[in-house]
Amino acid sequence: MNLMGNIILNVAIAFLVGSVLFGLQRKIMARIQMRPGPPIIQHLLHTFKFFIKESAFPKTAAMPFYIAITAMLCVIWVAAVIVGPVTEGSLLLFFAIYAIHKIVEHNAGSSSGSPYGKLSCVRAVYSAAAEVPLFAVLIIIYLKTGTMIISNIVTFQSQHGALLLSIPLAALMFFVLILSKSPYSPFAITKGKDIVSGYETEHFGLLRGYLMFSESIAWYMLLWIFLTVFIGGLNPVGYLIGMVIITAFVALINAVTPILNPNHSVMTQVTLAFIGIAGSIITLLY
Amino acid sequence: MDISILGGQMLGIIPLGDIVLYFTPFNLFMFAAALAFTTLIAISKTESQVEAEFGTLKNREVKVDKSEFKIRRFLAIVCGLATAGAMVTGDLFDFTLFVALIAIVNIGIVAAVKEVDVLDSAFQYGLIAMIATLPLFGGAAIILASAGTISLLQLLQIPNSTMILYGSLLLFIGVAGETGVAPFFATKAEMFRTPGSPFLLIIHLSSLLVIVRTIEILLILNKPF
Amino acid sequence: MNDQILYLVYILSFVIGSIVGLVLSYKKYTEPFVTRNIDLIALILAIIGWMLAINYPLLTMIPSYISITIGVFLIAMVIGMRPGYGRYETIIGFALAGLIWILRTVIL
Amino acid sequence: MTATVLVPSVVSPVVVALYLPAIFTGIIIGLIGLFGISYQKNDLHALILTDIVGIGMLIIVAAVGTDLAESLVLPGLVVELAEIMAISELLMSREMRRLGKTADLIPLPLNLDMEVLTTAPIFLAIILVAYGAFLSGFTGGAVAGGGILFYVLSRLTRGVPSNTWEGLAGVSGIAWCLWLVGFLIFFAFPPYWLLALFLAAFGVFIKVTFKAGLVGVMGREEFKKE
Numbered sequence: 001m002n003l004m005g006n007i008i009l010n011v012a013i014a015f016l017v018g019s020v021l022f023g024l025q026r027k028i029m030a031r032i033q034m035r036p037g038p039p040i041i042q043h044l045l046h047t048f049k050f051f052i053k054e055s056a057f058p059k060t061a062a063m064p065f066y067i068a069i070t071a072m073l074c075v076i077w078v079a080a081v082i083v084g085p086v087t088e089g090s091l092l093l094f095f096a097i098y099a100i101h102k103i104v105e106h107n108a109g110s111s112s113g114s115p116y117g118k119l120s121c122v123r124a125v126y127s128a129a130a131e132v133p134l135f136a137v138l139i140i141i142y143l144k145t146g147t148m149i150i151s152n153i154v155t156f157q158s159q160h161g162a163l164l165l166s167i168p169l170a171a172l173m174f175f176v177l178i179l180s181k182s183p184y185s186p187f188a189i190t191k192g193k194d195i196v197s198g199y200e201t202e203h204f205g206l207l208r209g210y211l212m213f214s215e216s217i218a219w220y221m222l223l224w225i226f227l228t229v230f231i232g233g234l235n236p237v238g239y240l241i242g243m244v245i246i247t248a249f250v251a252l253i254n255a256v257t258p259i260l261n262p263n264h265s266v267m268t269q270v271t272l273a274f275i276g277i278a279g280s281i282i283t284l285l286y
Numbered sequence: 287m288d289i290s291i292l293g294g295q296m297l298g299i300i301p302l303g304d305i306v307l308y309f310t311p312f313n314l315f316m317f318a319a320a321l322a323f324t325t326l327i328a329i330s331k332t333e334s335q336v337e338a339e340f341g342t343l344k345n346r347e348v349k350v351d352k353s354e355f356k357i358r359r360f361l362a363i364v365c366g367l368a369t370a371g372a373m374v375t376g377d378l379f380d381f382t383l384f385v386a387l388i389a390i391v392n393i394g395i396v397a398a399v400k401e402v403d404v405l406d407s408a409f410q411y412g413l414i415a416m417i418a419t420l421p422l423f424g425g426a427a428i429i430l431a432s433a434g435t436i437s438l439l440q441l442l443q444i445p446n447s448t449m450i451l452y453g454s455l456l457l458f459i460g461v462a463g464e465t466g467v468a469p470f471f472a473t474k475a476e477m478f479r480t481p482g483s484p485f486l487l488i489i490h491l492s493s494l495l496v497i498v499r500t501i502e503i504l505l506i507l508n509k510p511f
Numbered sequence: 512m513n514d515q516i517l518y519l520v521y522i523l524s525f526v527i528g529s530i531v532g533l534v535l536s537y538k539k540y541t542e543p544f545v546t547r548n549i550d551l552i553a554l555i556l557a558i559i560g561w562m563l564a565i566n567y568p569l570l571t572m573i574p575s576y577i578s579i580t581i582g583v584f585l586i587a588m589v590i591g592m593r594p595g596y597g598r599y600e601t602i603i604g605f606a607l608a609g610l611i612w613i614l615r616t617v618i619l
Numbered sequence: 620m621t622a623t624v625l626v627p628s629v630v631s632p633v634v635v636a637l638y639l640p641a642i643f644t645g646i647i648i649g650l651i652g653l654f655g656i657s658y659q660k661n662d663l664h665a666l667i668l669t670d671i672v673g674i675g676m677l678i679i680v681a682a683v684g685t686d687l688a689e690s691l692v693l694p695g696l697v698v699e700l701a702e703i704m705a706i707s708e709l710l711m712s713r714e715m716r717r718l719g720k721t722a723d724l725i726p727l728p729l730n731l732d733m734e735v736l737t738t739a740p741i742f743l744a745i746i747l748v749a750y751g752a753f754l755s756g757f758t759g760g761a762v763a764g765g766g767i768l769f770y771v772l773s774r775l776t777r778g779v780p781s782n783t784w785e786g787l788a789g790v791s792g793i794a795w796c797l798w799l800v801g802f803l804i805f806f807a808f809p810p811y812w813l814l815a816l817f818l819a820a821f822g823v824f825i826k827v828t829f830k831a832g833l834v835g836v837m838g839r840e841e842f843k844k845e
Binding site for chain 2: 093097102136142146149
C-alpha cells in the first residue's frame with residue numbers, strides 16, 4: 001500500500017486505541033474507587049460528541065491563534081505517528097515534537113483569555129522545565145545504543161536484549177513522563193481540576209474534539225515509544241497487551257494518589273529526572 | 287559518524303558560500319514549526335481579559351494598546367525568524383548569533399510592558415543574557431580554535447578532544463543563559479497572565495526549540511561513538 | 512501492512528460492538544445495576560464471542576479474521592453494556608474459552 | 620594542550636603561545652566581573668560590571684586570531700553593544716517610571732547661539748565625511764558617520780528640522796539593502812566578486828554613515844521639533 005494509506009491507517013489505529021485506552025483507564029480508576037465507572041468507550045464517544053456539538057468562540061480570544069492551535073496539536077501528533085510506526089524515523093524528532101506539544105499546551109491555555117487557561121499556561125511553562133529533561137531520556141538511549149533511529153534501536157535490542165533491563169532508570173523516567181500525560185495523574189497539573197479543565201477550559205465543540213482526538217493519539221504514541229524503545233520487536237498483539245498493562249498500571253497509580261500541587265509536582269519530576277540521568281550515565285560508564 | 291543517525295535521512299544542503307544549511311527531517315520539522323508559529327503570531331490579534339471590578343458589579347476589559355501591540359508583534363516575528371534560522375543553520379557561529387539575537391529580542395518583548403516589576407525582571411534577564419555571551423561566543427571560539435572549522439558537517443568528521451568537550455560545555459551554558467532561562471524571567475513578572483499571549487509564546491517556543499537543537503549540536507560535537 | 516488493516520478492523524468491530532451493546536442494554540434495563548442475576552442472552556453472546564476470538568482455529572471452514580471480527584464484536588457487546596451489567600457474563604465466557612484454549616494447546 | 624590545536628606552520632610561535640594565556644585572561648576577567656556583580660547590589664554598577672564580562676568574551680574570541688574569529692568578533696561586539704544599550708534604556712525607563720517623571724534622551728540644558736556653531740560644524744563634517752569616503756568600508760563609515768553626527772549634534776541646540784532626520788533614516792535603509800545585495804552576489808555569483816565587493820563596501824560605508832538616521836528617529840520622538 002502507498003505511504004498515504006499507511007499514514008491514515010496508523011492514525012486511525014492510534015486514535016481508536018488511544019481513546020479506548022483512556023476509557024479503560026477511567027474504568028479501572030472507578031473500580032478501584034468502588035464506583036461503577038463509565039463504559040470503556042466513553043472517552044471515544046465524548047470525542048465524537050464534541051465533533052457534532054455547536055462550536056462557540058470566546059469574545060476575548062486571540063482569534064486565528066485560538067483556532068489554529070487545535071489544528072497544530074493535531075498536526076504534531078499526526079507527525080509523530082508518521083515518524084513512529086509509519087517510517088520508524090529519528091527519536092530526536094520525537095523530542096522536538098514533544099517540545100512543541102508543550103508550546104501548544106502553553107498557548108491553548110493563554111490564547112483564550114480565560115484566567116483558568118492562563119493558569120494552565122503558567123503551569124505548562126513550569127512543567128516544561130520538568131518534562132523536557134524527562135524526555136531527554138532519549139539521549140541516554142542514544143548513548144547506550146549509538147543510534148537515534150527507531151528501527152536500528154529495535155535491531156540493537158534483538159541482539160543485546162531489551163533496554164528495559166539494561167537501563168531501567170531511563171525506563172522509569174519515561175514512565176513518569178507517560179504518567180504525567182495521563183488524566184487525573186499526580187503530575188497532571190496543566191489539567192488539574194482546580195483550574196476547571198486547564199488549557200481546554202475555553203475550547204468548545206469542534207475545537208475540543210480536535211484536542212481530544214490529538215490527546216488520544218498522543219497517549220498511544222507515548223506508549224508506543226515506550227514499548228518500542230525499551231522492549232522492542234513486538235507484534236501488534238504484543239503492543240496491545242503492553243499498552244493495556246501500562247494503562248492499567250497508570251490507572252492504579254492515579255486512583256490512589258492525589259494531584260500534587262504545581263511546585264511539588266515539578267520538583268518531584270525534576271528530582272526523578274536528575275536521578276534518572278545521573279544514575280543512567282553512571283551505570284553506562286560503569 | 288553520520289548525520290543520518292541523529293536527525294534521520296539527510297534531505298539536502300544549501301551551500302551559501304561559507305554558510306551551509308542542512309536539512310534532515312528533524313531540522314526541517316523544527317524549522318517548519320517555528321515558521322508556522324511565527325506566521326500565526328503575525329496574523330493574530332491579542333486576546334483580552336475580562337476582569338471583575340472591585341466594589342461594583344461591572345466588568346473591565348484589559349487589552350494591549352495599539353503601539354505596544356505593534357512593537358511587540360514586530361519583536362516576536364524577529365524572534366520567530368531567528369529561531370527558524372537557528373534550526374537549520376549548519377554553522378556554529380551562525381547558531382550562536384541567532385541565539386544572541388533571540389536573547390536581545392526576548393528582552394525587548396518582556397520590556398515592552400511598561401510596569402516596574404516587569405521592567406525589573408527584564409533588566410535581570412538582560413544581565414543574565416549579557417553574562418551568557420561569554421560562554422556562548424567563548425565556547426564557539428574555543429571549538430573553532432580546537433577543530434579549525436565551524437561548519438557542523440565538517441565538525442562531524444573531527445575526532446573528539448578535551449578542548450572541544452570544554453568548548454561545547456561552555457556553549458551549552460551560554461545557550462541556557464541566553465534563551466533557556468527566558469521563560470522563567472517572563473513568569474517571574476507574571477507575564478504569562480497579562481494580555482498579549484501570542485508574543486509571550488515565542489519566548490517559550492524559542493527557548494525550547496533552541497535547547498532541543500543545542501542537544502543535536504552537542505551530540506555532533508562530542509561524538510560518543 | 513495487511514496485519515494492520517486487520518487490526519484496524521478488529522478495533523472498529525470492538526468499538527461498534529461496544530456502542531451497540533451500550534444502546535441495547537440501556538433499552539433493556541431501565542434501572543442501575545442492583546439485582547445481581549445473570550443475563551442469559553448476554554451470557555450466550557459472551558461465550559460465543561470469546562470462543563470465536565480465542566479458539567478460531569477450531570472453526571476450519573471460516574477464515575480466521577472473520578471469526579475473530581465477529582468474536583470481538585460479540586465480546587464488546589457484552590463488555591460495553593451499561594455500567595455494572597455484563598461483568599459476570601464476560602468472566603464466565605472468558606473462563607470457558609480459556610479452558611478450551613488450554614485444552615487445545617497445552618494438553619493436546 | 621597545544622597538540623589538540625591545529626596551527627598552520629606560517630603562524631609564529633609567539634602567537635601560538637599567546638593563545639592559552641589569552642583564553643585564561645578572558646575567563647579570569649569574566650570571573651572577576653561575576654564576583655563584582657555578586658557583591659554589588661546597585662543595578663547600575665551591576666550593569667557596568669556585566670559589560671566587563673562581555674569584554675572577557677571578546678578576548679576569548681579574539682585569542683583565536685584567524686579571519687573566522689574576526690568574523691565573530693564584530694558580531695560579538697555588536698551584540699554586546701546592543702544588549703548594553705537595551706538594558707541601560709530599560710534601567711532608565713524603569714527608574715523614570717518609579718519616580719513618575721519623564722526625561723529627554725539627552726538632557727542638555729544648552730541654549731547657545733554662537734556664530735562658530737553655524738560655520739565650523741559644516742567644515743569639520745565635510746572633512747570627516749571626505750576622509751571616511753576615502754577609507755570606505757566599516758572604518759570609513761564610522762568616521763564619516765561621526766562627522767555627520769557631530770554636525771547634527773552641534774546644530775541640535777538650534778533645532779533640526781525633522782524632515783532631515785527622516786531622510787537620513789531612509790538613505791541608511793537603502794544602503795543597508797545595497798550591502799545585503801552585495802553579500803547575496805558573493806554567495807550566489809562568486810565570479811562577480813568585484814561588483815559584490817564594491818556594493819558591500821560602499822553600502823556599508825553609506826549605511827554606517829547614515830547610522831545617524833537612527834538618532835534621527837529618536838530625535839523625532841525626544842527632541843523638540845521645530
